Amino acid sequence: MANTDVIVTEKITKVYAGNGVPVEALRGVDLTIQQGEFTALVGPSGSGKTTLLNIISGLDAPTDGKVWLSGKLLSGMSGNELSDFRRDNIGFIFQAYNLIPVLTVEENVEYIMLLQRVSKAERHRRVAAMLEEVGLAGFADRNPPQLSGGQQQRVAIARAMVSEPAIILADEPTANLDSRTGADLLDMMSHLNVQTNMIFVFSTHDPMVMERATRLITLKDGQVESDETKG
Amino acid sequence: MMTLKIAFRNIFRQKRRTILTALAMIVGFTLSSIFIGWSDGAYSDIIAMFTQNRIGHIQVHRGDYLDKPSIYKTMDDYESIGETIGSVKGVEAWTPRVYSAGLGSVGEKSTAVQIIGIDVEREVQATRFDKKIIDGRKIAAQPAHEAVLGKGLARNLSAMVGDEIVIVSQGADGSIANDLYKIVGIAESGDDIADRMACYLHIADAQELLVLEGRSHEVVVIVSNINRVLKITEAIETSLNDSTLDVAPWQVVAKDFYRAMQADQQGDAIGRIIIMLIVAIGVLNTVLMSVLERTSEYGVLKAVGTKPGQIFWLVICEVLIIAVGSIVVGAVLGTAANHLLSIYGITMPQEFTYGGIKFQTMYAEVNARSLIIPAITVILSAGLVSIFPALKAARILPARAMRAH
Numbered sequence A: 001m002a003n004t005d006v007i008v009t010e011k012i013t014k015v016y017a018g019n020g021v022p023v024e025a026l027r028g029v030d031l032t033i034q035q036g037e038f039t040a041l042v043g044p045s046g047s048g049k050t051t052l053l054n055i056i057s058g059l060d061a062p063t064d065g066k067v068w069l070s071g072k073l074l075s076g077m078s079g080n081e082l083s084d085f086r087r088d089n090i091g092f093i094f095q096a097y098n099l100i101p102v103l104t105v106e107e108n109v110e111y112i113m114l115l116q117r118v119s120k121a122e123r124h125r126r127v128a129a130m131l132e133e134v135g136l137a138g139f140a141d142r143n144p145p146q147l148s149g150g151q152q153q154r155v156a157i158a159r160a161m162v163s164e165p166a167i168i169l170a171d172e173p174t175a176n177l178d179s180r181t182g183a184d185l186l187d188m189m190s191h192l193n194v195q196t197n198m199i200f201v202f203s204t205h206d207p208m209v210m211e212r213a214t215r216l217i218t219l220k221d222g223q224v225e226s227d228e229t230k231g
Numbered sequence B: 001m002m003t004l005k006i007a008f009r010n011i012f013r014q015k016r017r018t019i020l021t022a023l024a025m026i027v028g029f030t031l032s033s034i035f036i037g038w039s040d041g042a043y044s045d046i047i048a049m050f051t052q053n054r055i056g057h058i059q060v061h062r063g064d065y066l067d068k069p070s071i072y073k074t075m076d077d078y079e080s081i082g083e084t085i086g087s088v089k090g091v092e093a094w095t096p097r098v099y100s101a102g103l104g105s106v107g108e109k110s111t112a113v114q115i116i117g118i119d120v121e122r123e124v125q126a127t128r129f130d131k132k133i134i135d136g137r138k139i140a141a142q143p144a145h146e147a148v149l150g151k152g153l154a155r156n157l158s159a160m161v162g163d164e165i166v167i168v169s170q171g172a173d174g175s176i177a178n179d180l181y182k183i184v185g186i187a188e189s190g191d192d193i194a195d196r197m198a199c200y201l202h203i204a205d206a207q208e209l210l211v212l213e214g215r216s217h218e219v220v221v222i223v224s225n226i227n228r229v230l231k232i233t234e235a236i237e238t239s240l241n242d243s244t245l246d247v248a249p250w251q252v253v254a255k256d257f258y259r260a261m262q263a264d265q266q267g268d269a270i271g272r273i274i275i276m277l278i279v280a281i282g283v284l285n286t287v288l289m290s291v292l293e294r295t296s297e298y299g300v301l302k303a304v305g306t307k308p309g310q311i312f313w314l315v316i317c318e319v320l321i322i323a324v325g326s327i328v329v330g331a332v333l334g335t336a337a338n339h340l341l342s343i344y345g346i347t348m349p350q351e352f353t354y355g356g357i358k359f360q361t362m363y364a365e366v367n368a369r370s371l372i373i374p375a376i377t378v379i380l381s382a383g384l385v386s387i388f389p390a391l392k393a394a395r396i397l398p399a400r401a402m403r404a405h
C-alpha cells in the first residue's frame, strides 16, 4: 500500500446479533482513501454508513476483515493503544451531543491536547487560532448549552481538527443544522481540507455535502455500490 | 487535572443529585458519629466508675500478689512507697490496703468474710469511701475496733448498725487471730459479689489482728487523667526503682473486665453498619442514574481518546469529592451533637447494670474516633459502591453510546 493510502479496509463484514435475527450491516467492503480526499459516504438509511465509520475509527470491531490506518492494523491494538491512536490520528464530529457540557468552548477544544500533554502555551495558541478559523473567536469562555446548534458543531469541528489528526470522521454533521449554517460549515471544512491535506470522511444524506465532496462512495445493503472520484 | 475539573463542575451542574448523595452521606456520618461518641462516653463512664470507686487506676503489690495473693507478700515500708508514688506527676491520691480471709460471726450467724484493712482518710480521698456508706457512718480515723460491712454481708449475717462482729482468722505468725468489732456502718460499693464478703476495718486494727504491723498488701493509686494511666504506671515504676514491686495499671488488674469491654465496643460496629447501609442505598442509585444519563458524554470522551481508566476515575472522583464535603458537614454536626449529649446526656427509662455498676443517664464523648471511623467508613463505602457504576461508565462503547441519540 502506498504512503498516501491513509485508510485501507479489506473485506470488512459486520454482523449484528440483533434481536435473535442476525443483521448483516456490512458485507465485504474494500476501500482505500488517500491523503487529502474529501469523501462522502452516501446511501439509503440502514445501508451501513455509520457502521463503516465506526469500524474505520476503531470505535467498533468488524466481524471479519481488516482495517489499516496510516499503515497500522487496528485489530492488532489493545484497548489503551487504540485510545491513544484515536486521540492522535482521528478527529470526530458526531451528529449531536459532541461537547462536554461542563467544559467551556475553549476547554472542549483543548481537551485532546490535554490528553496528549501538549504544553499550556502551545494549547492556548492553537485553540485561539482554531476558534478564529471556525469563526468563534469571542466564544472561548461560553458553555456549550449557551450556543446554537451550528455554533456547537463549529466547536466540534475545531476540537476535531485542533490537534491536526490525519483523518476527520463525521457522521451526518449537518443533519441537525439549517441549510444555511450547514453550507457555511461545509465550505469551512472544504477550505481546511485544501489547506491542511487532512482526510475528511462524511456519512450523509445531504446533497450539499455531495456537491462539495471530491469523492462519492455509495453504499447499498452493506456493499459499495458505486465509487466515483470527481475531477 | 481535567478529570478533577470535570468532576467538580458536574457536582455543581447536577445540584439535586449532589444534594441527595451528600444528604445520605451526612446523615450516615452524623448518626454513626453520635453512636460512637455515645457508646465511647458510656464506656468511659463505666471505666471511670469501675476504677475510681473500686480497683483504682493503678495498684502496687509485692511480687506476684496479683496472680497469687498471700498474706505473706507484703510491703513493709508502704508509707515511704506511698510518699514516692504521691510525688509522681499526675498522681492524685494513694491509699494502702491489707487483705485477708476470715470467718465473721454476728450472734448465731457465721459466714466467710474478706477482711479489708483501710486507711480511712486516704480511702475517702482516693475511692470516695464515704460515698459508699448507705447506713451508719464510716470507720473512725483512729483505730477503735470499728467495722463497716458490705451490704450483702450485713444481710447474710442479719447484722445491723450497732451490732458486734467477731472475726476469726490466722495471723502472719501462724497464731489464731480473733477479735471483736463494733459495726458502725453498711457500705455498698456497686459490686454485689464483693459486698457479700466485704468487712472493712481500720488498717491498724487489721494489721494488729493479722500480726502485720506496719505492713500492707496493696497500694491503690488514683491518677488525675485516666488516659495517661500507662505513662504514669511507667513513671511510678521508675521512681520506685524496686524490681520486687509490681506496678499494674487497671487494664492488668482487671484483665477480664478490660477484655470484655474491648470485645464489647458495639458502638463502632453499629455505627459502621448504619453508614454503610445509608451511603450504599443513597449513593448507588444516584451514581448509577447519573452514569446512565451521561452515557453519550462518556461516549464522546472515549471516542476522542480518553482511556477507560480515566473515565473510571472521573466517576469515582465525583463521588469522593461529595464524600469529603459531606464528611466536613457531618463532622460539624456530629461533634455538636456529641458535645450536647456530653453535657445533657440521655436518661434511660430504666436503670441498667454493667460490670456491677448501675447506670441511668448516659453521656456522650467528643473524641477523634467518633470522627475518624465514620470518615473512613463513608469514604470506603462510597468508593466501593461507586465501583460498579464507574466500571459501567468505563466500559461504555462509544459506537453504541452515540447511536443512542
Ligand SMILES: Nc1ncnc2c1ncn2[C@@H]1O[C@H](COP(=O)(O)OP(=O)(O)OP(=O)(O)O)[C@@H](O)[C@H]1O
Residues within 6 Å of the ligand: A016, A017, A018, A023, A024, A025, A043, A044, A045, A046, A047, A048, A049, A050, A051, A052, A203
Ligand atoms: N447495535 C446494533 N444492533 C443491531 N443492529 C444494528 C446495530 N447498529 C446498526 N444495526 C443495523 O445495521 C444496519 C446498518 O446500520 P447503520 O446505522 O450503519 O446504517 P446507516 O447507513 O448509518 O443508516 P442511517 O442513514 O439511518 O444513519 C441497519 O440495518 C441497522 O438496523
Ligand SMILES: [Mg+2]
Residues within 6 Å of the ligand: A049, A050, A051, A171, A203
Ligand atoms: Mg447512520
